[in-house]
Amino acid sequence: MRFIIIKRKWLFVVLAGLLVGSLYYFNQEALPTFQNSQESQNDIVINMVTGEFTSTTSDGKKIEAYRWDPGTIVIPKGEDVSLSIYGVNGKEHPFYIEGTDIKGVVKKGEETVIPLHFNEEGTYRLICDTHTDNGHGVPMIAYIVVD
Structure with a gap:
């Protein structure tokens, strides 16, 4: 007992x-979804990747959709931010950020770093030129929310 x-x-x-x-x-x-860069204590680094969804319909047709992941990021107004995009799926993704002069290309297996600085609040779209409409799958768009 x-x-x-x-x-x-x-x-x-x-x-x-x-x-x-x-x-x-x-x-x-x-914990925040971004961190201060080790290179510069004033630079915020946000990481993103290119992704792909593929499937086959019941009639055997292959369908696919590319996306930026994460699909929405929030950055502080008036701060320097580095958006680091690593190409995982798709050979390359030429892109632009709507409402800015920012353009570039993300290539598979490579990192593309984009310096960002927004002085106006709002939502800016990161758009892939290759995947802009249903003819190339669904549009590949990410949203940059400046707050």
Whole structure:
């Protein structure tokens, strides 16, 4: 009988420790989705990749859609930001950011870094010139929200 009581005490101690540990873990603040660059403490770096979804319809037709991932990013107004896009799917994605003079190309297996600085709040679209309409799958658009 004494052995069963000792086991229950240890079980209680272990469960209490797990409870306290989980309360500590889940009460920590949320982490931001961007980080300060190690090269410059004033430069925010946001990472993005090119992605692809493919499938086959019941009649055997192959369908595909390319996308920027994440599809929406939020950056602070008036701050210097580096958008780092790594090409994972698709040979290349020529792009432009609507409402700006920013243009470039993301190539498979390479990183393209785009310096950004917006002084006006709003939503700017990052658009791939290759995948702009349903003739090339769905449009490949990401949203840059400046707040």
